[in-house]
Amino acid sequence: MVNVHAHTLVPEHRVMGEEELEDLFAEYHIDRTDLPKIRVSDTALPEGAEIGDVIEITRDSRTTDTAYVYRLVIE
Numbered sequence: 001m002v003n004v005h006a007h008t009l010v011p012e013h014r015v016m017g018e019e020e021l022e023d024l025f026a027e028y029h030i031d032r033t034d035l036p037k038i039r040v041s042d043t044a045l046p047e048g049a050e051i052g053d054v055i056e057i058t059r060d061s062r063t064t065d066t067a068y069v070y071r072l073v074i075e
Contacts, residue, residue, distance in 0.1 A: 012058040013046050038071035
């Protein structure tokens with residue numbers, strides 16, 4: 001079986017803490033439910049991710065070097 005987390009094409013995924021989320025929601029004037037979704041069954045999710053968690057995905061970007069995107073874990 002392939003370990004997706006070790007694959008070079010899978011960007012880093014991490015569960016965000018509640019304090020970080022407050023800052024994120026305030027900065028963008030959004031709520032948790034406004035975020036794009038990711039299924040709890042997605043193999044790229046970090047171990048221990050649960051429904052309702054927000055995942056920060058860190059991607060390489062040609063224009064800004066690093067891009068951060070956020071996903072809400074759903075069923």
